Amino acid sequence: MDTLSKLRILSGAARYDAMCASSGSRRNGASSGTANANASSGGICHGWSDDGRCISLLKILLSNDCSYDCAYCVKCRSSQVERVSFIPVEVVSLTLDFYRRNYIEGLFLSSAVLGSPYSAFISVNDDSRLPAQPTPPLLREHRLLSPPSEPRQLVLPGLSPMPA
């Protein structure tokens, strides 16, 4: 599936998350930073969606492919929805392409539990197969606990294979 169709599904799935608890962070850019020089501390809104809420972060799910079955959730295992997952490089390019055009302040990444809570935790920065890109601005892991002792998983089981 192409990035555009994934984005439609995985941003739609994140739309009920609180929107504006986002941009008030202070972050000074490294002088060599390619994209993310400086996130403003004042709280910058980059637009207002049709329901009037402020948009300042690219708010998406990494995946809606969940192995849990929480009764209240539309993404739960027994629900009949289309399952999609971004590959890390897609998230990185989307974030940087949007940041450089001043559409967003940064990324707010959530995810369903893809595999186990441990395997679902990835660090986009650590993935050695990603192109040499700087740290995306404001990468936040949301809902996913960082694994206490297990080695970090670089490959997510169930994810579409990385392009060569």
Next chain:
Amino acid sequence: MNSYLYDGTAEGLLSAISFILDTDAHPEEAVLAVREDTLFEEGAMVPTDAERASEFFLRLRHDAPEAARTLFTFLLAEKKGMEGSLVCYLMLSLQSGADVNAFLTDPSVKDIVATAKKTSRELHRMKGLLRFEKLRDGAYLARMEPESNILQPLAYYFSRRLKAEDWFIYDAGRRTAARWHQRELRFGAIEEFTNPPHSEDEMKVQALWKVFFSSIAIADRKDSRLQKSNMPMKYWKYLVEKPGE
């Protein structure tokens, strides 16, 4: 009551105000206007003196830093016809020091502070609403038509935020531009502007953004009044997600 004229530039304005405050016995009654070269114009032309203007500004910054910031923002608004208020405001600032902006019951303070506030609100809004497009040569271009002349502070802001890119910001109303190239910021006027060609992937990225923008909104809670009050329609012209609306 004495009348004075100046040449319409910011330096001319500050020269004249400094002159009035130094020499006029009743600066609060002085009338100051831009010289238009009409037949019935009254008033003494105060020559523009760049050195005097900058000395005055430095003194203000030292004695009343808050007022100096307000003055800078006020000047960006390029409002004519408020010179009288500005003379009173600056006189008060130099007399009372830092906290002049608290005297909102004084009509001149109220006028100057309100205009400066409006300008800084526009500046803050543009920090979020400015949209860059990637050009074929890899540089980025943002176009805008703000009410006040915010190009300079806006460009300084983006020189920190988009440090490693090459970019232009073009004020289409004033035909002025800022360019960040090899970590150096320059300003200039543009005689004739033709839209340069986009990079290959520009339309693809814009399409992605539009998809995000429409699918992040909750359809049942559509509220275009709230949307427009946060994002006035005069800014929509250059927004990727709201083009031409």
